[in-house]
Amino acid sequence: NAGVTQTPKFQVLKTGQSMTLQCAQDMNHNSMYWYRQDPGMGLRLIYYSASEGTTDKGEVPNGYNVSRLNKREFSLRLESAAPSQTSVYFCASRAAEFEGSGANVLTFGAGSRLTVL
Amino acid sequence: GNSVTQMEGPVTLSEEAFLTINCTYTATGYPSLFWYVQYPGEGLQLLLKATKADDKGSNKGFEATYRKETTSFHLEKGSVQVSDSAVYFCALRASGANNLFFGTGTRLTVIP
Secondary structure (H helix, E strand, O other): OOOEEEEOOEEEEOOOOOEEEEEEEOOOOOEEEEEEEEOOOEEEEEEEEOOOOOOEEOOOOOOEEEEEOOOOEEEEEEOOOOHHHOEEEEEEEEOOHHHHHHHHOOEEOOOEEEEEO | OOEEEEOOOOEEEEOOOOEEEOEEEEOOOOOEEEEEEEOOOOOEEEEEEEOOOOOEEEEOOEEEEOEOOOOEOOEEEOOOOHHHOEEEEEEEEOOOOOOOEEOOOEEEEEEO
């Protein structure tokens, strides 16, 4: 059971380059999330998708776009990378409300470390 | 608004010492509270949770009690091991909300 899979695990970009982080979950979860983790800042929500076909901004959406391609996949795109986007990115997913206590728990991927030079 | 404040780290303890990591929260309504743990090089994983006041979450010897009167959810363990070295995050999910709000994380190092 793979859970949440993120690719790539590591990436180095130059300022202005674009890239897409991929995320897929095999738990049939409705909601998916993208967070960034920075030292001293904890995790901050970039975007989330409550269900297939919907996306919403989180705390720090500027400079990012997302696509909920289907129920399994939720990608994060940096159109023009900036050094301020150097971070570790985590994808997560969560079950639907009607699934009871499981809806309270986020399952995380292993993270993608991005460096922008 | 919703927010979580947790104890600044890093925390360094000797093996078998008692651990407390403080966490307080601000939230509307009746949030669910969580502790997540991140081992080196890995993603976050749920350690324990509590969904209503006075609930106690427990797992792997760790405990935390949901205290509505003090808006706190402190993490405790009676005897830490080297394998407990990790970063610990307190988090909350407000009633009906989609998102979790995380604290800044507390790095714990346990030395033999």
